[in-house]
Amino acid sequence: MTALLRYQAALLLRSQRWLPPVILYAAFLAIGVQSGQPVLDSLGYTAAALLPVAAWLVRICATNEPPAARSCTGAAAGPGRAHLACLLVAFSAAALLGAAAVLFVTVISAPKSTDHQTRIEAVPAAGAGLLVALVCALLGVAVGTLTNWPLLRSPGRAVPALLLGALLTLVLAGSPARAAVTSLVEGSQHATIPVPVLPLAAAALLTAAAIAVACALTTRRSP
Amino acid sequence: MGRELLLSLEGVGRRYGFRGPWILRGVDLAVAPGALIRVEGANGTGKSTLLRVLAGIDAPTEGRMSGRPRTAYVPERFPAALPFTAAEYLTHLGAVHGLDRPAAARAADDWLERFGAAEYARTPMAQLSKGSSQKVAVAQALLAEPELLVLDEAWSGLDADAREELERVVVERTAAGAGVVFVDHDPRRLTGVPDATYAVVEGGLNLRTSTGTSGDVGVGPAVVVEARGPSGAQVPDDVVKLAADVEETGGGSHRFSVAEAGSDALLRALLGARPPWHVVSVGPSWLGPGPAESPEPEATSERDAESAPGMTSELEVERS
Numbered sequence: 001m002t003a004l005l006r007y008q009a010a011l012l013l014r015s016q017r018w019l020p021p022v023i024l025y026a027a028f029l030a031i032g033v034q035s036g037q038p039v040l041d042s043l044g045y046t047a048a049a050l051l052p053v054a055a056w057l058v059r060i061c062a063t064n065e066p067p068a069a070r071s072c073t074g075a076a077a078g079p080g081r082a083h084l085a086c087l088l089v090a091f092s093a094a095a096l097l098g099a100a101a102v103l104f105v106t107v108i109s110a111p112k113s114t115d116h117q118t119r120i121e122a123v124p125a126a127g128a129g130l131l132v133a134l135v136c137a138l139l140g141v142a143v144g145t146l147t148n149w150p151l152l153r154s155p156g157r158a159v160p161a162l163l164l165g166a167l168l169t170l171v172l173a174g175s176p177a178r179a180a181v182t183s184l185v186e187g188s189q190h191a192t193i194p195v196p197v198l199p200l201a202a203a204a205l206l207t208a209a210a211i212a213v214a215c216a217l218t219t220r221r222s223p
Numbered sequence: 224m225g226r227e228l229l230l231s232l233e234g235v236g237r238r239y240g241f242r243g244p245w246i247l248r249g250v251d252l253a254v255a256p257g258a259l260i261r262v263e264g265a266n267g268t269g270k271s272t273l274l275r276v277l278a279g280i281d282a283p284t285e286g287r288m289s290g291r292p293r294t295a296y297v298p299e300r301f302p303a304a305l306p307f308t309a310a311e312y313l314t315h316l317g318a319v320h321g322l323d324r325p326a327a328a329r330a331a332d333d334w335l336e337r338f339g340a341a342e343y344a345r346t347p348m349a350q351l352s353k354g355s356s357q358k359v360a361v362a363q364a365l366l367a368e369p370e371l372l373v374l375d376e377a378w379s380g381l382d383a384d385a386r387e388e389l390e391r392v393v394v395e396r397t398a399a400g401a402g403v404v405f406v407d408h409d410p411r412r413l414t415g416v417p418d419a420t421y422a423v424v425e426g427g428l429n430l431r432t433s434t435g436t437s438g439d440v441g442v443g444p445a446v447v448v449e450a451r452g453p454s455g456a457q458v459p460d461d462v463v464k465l466a467a468d469v470e471e472t473g474g475g476s477h478r479f480s481v482a483e484a485g486s487d488a489l490l491r492a493l494l495g496a497r498p499p500w501h502v503v504s505v506g507p508s509w510l511g512p513g514p515a516e517s518p519e520p521e522a523t524s525e526r527d528a529e530s531a532p533g534m535t536s537e538l539e540v541e542r543s
Contacts, residue, residue: 003315003318003319003321004319006315006318007315007318007319010307010311010315011305011306014306014307015306016306065305066305068298068299068300068301068302068360069301069302069305071275071278071280071296071298072295072296072298072301072316072360072363072364073316073319074278074279074280074296075279075280075295076294076296076316076319076320076367077319077320078279079279079280219279219280219281219282220281220282220284221239
């Protein structure tokens with residue numbers, strides 16, 4: 001598994017296809033986050049913007065290897081394990097990106113509640129921001145997993161499905177991502193730091209299920 | 224043979240989608256260690272799908288598949304669109320096949336050199352020609368000495384030297400106990416060597432030819448090897464399997480006829496036997512009726528009498 005992870009990570013890094021989503025994320029943050037704004041509000045925005053970026057990273061990893069090369073890897077390691085490695089690498093990339101963004105945003109934001117009256121400690125705020133970013137990274141990976149090979153093969157369907165899936169996951173009532181981001185925004189209004197454990201558990205379960213379905217389907221769909 | 228099968232398919236069917244047409248149906252196939260199996264069939268009959276099922280890349284829609292040996296697969300067309308040099312890609316794949324990284328890097332260089340692509344080891348894959356890419360695909364499959372080698376027109380695009388080398392490697396792998404299943408559009412590919420040839424017809428699998436040992440059927444260039452074993456030694460099993468014909472010439476000497484692709488493997492088996500055999504002479508020959516019309520050997524061994532008579536002829540070996 002280590003060899004597969006190294007191979008997939010090298011594929012992602014060397015392909016340089018990670019650059020567009022990272023630039024898009026930086027642009028999201030540049031537009032939505034300014035220094036001196038309340039920290040929890042900014043962290044909510046940072047986490048929410050990570051979700052489509054994580055989904056995009058999954059699409060990059062899932063389409064990075066040409067089908068013939070994927071067959072060679074699949075024969076050597078099992079197609080399910082090969083695809084699992086690819087999804088784990090996408091998740092790690094999204095989680096790293098999210099963690100870096102959370103730390104940066106925490107540093108430049110004002111440690112205050114929305115009305116700028118109450119002080120909010122930076123370190124617990126960053127912890128809450130990391131948890132919410134993790135929820136969004138997980139669900140972004142779930143969306144990307146369910147809207148790419150082996151479930152959807154043609155880009156004509158996969159890309160719109162991915163965009164729609166990412167949007168709905170952010171706005172639909174009952175979505176763990178929406179619950180987690182909302183808890184940050186409300187925490188900012190009430191000057192409390194939320195600990196979104198329930199959304200995190202739900203996101204982890206949903207993503208694990210999505211990954212299990214995709215890996216099981218790798219040997220059942222045409223290349 | 225008494226050895227356990229590497230892989231067996233029972234009543235295997237495969238179709239894509241819930242209502243797609245059946246591409247394979249009711250396929251039974253067993254791959255024993257050391258077996259060399261050729262699969263034939265017209266374009267679009269499901270040969271590639273069968274190979275993908277054997278390689279574990281496609282799961283059967285119905286039926287049972289048992290056994291999962293360490294497998295390597297070579298596709299017909301290998302894309303160059305990978306952001307690595309050939310050596311980097313092969314090192315990654317060697318590690319995926321289970322080698323540690325230094326061993327993978329060494330194996331990568333060795334196999335590239337064997338296929339005449341050593342000069343491309345540091346070339347980005349995107350700049351490789353089709354043939355050189357195919358050499359990388361072949362090398363990828365051989366890095367870690369797989370137990371099952373699945374070749375889907377692996378020879379296409381290779382130059383003549385590399386094609387011959389791949390034939391030799393295939394015989395070598397089977398001599399080492401690996402199973403090999405291949406598809407190739409060239410009917411002369413590995414002539415006389417496969418243990419069995421199957422044809423995919425309308426999704427089913429028909430046995431075309433089958434032999435107990437390699438090389439009893441077929442026509443093609445061959446090599447006659449004369450070797451002397453230690454006193455009282457039996458001919459090693461893998462040598463018997465490789466040879467198309469074994470003939471005892473007295474005084475502990477034997478004369479082996481072997482298809483040209485298998486001559487290296489046969490010599491290696493003789494010299495590597497414990498205790499090793501002494502090779503007295505090596506000469507060219509011809510299997511089956513062909514350009515080198517020569518008389519039947521006078522002394523036929525018991526084993527030769529069992530196999531189809533008249534299928535094997537050989538040149539007399541020059542002896543001093």
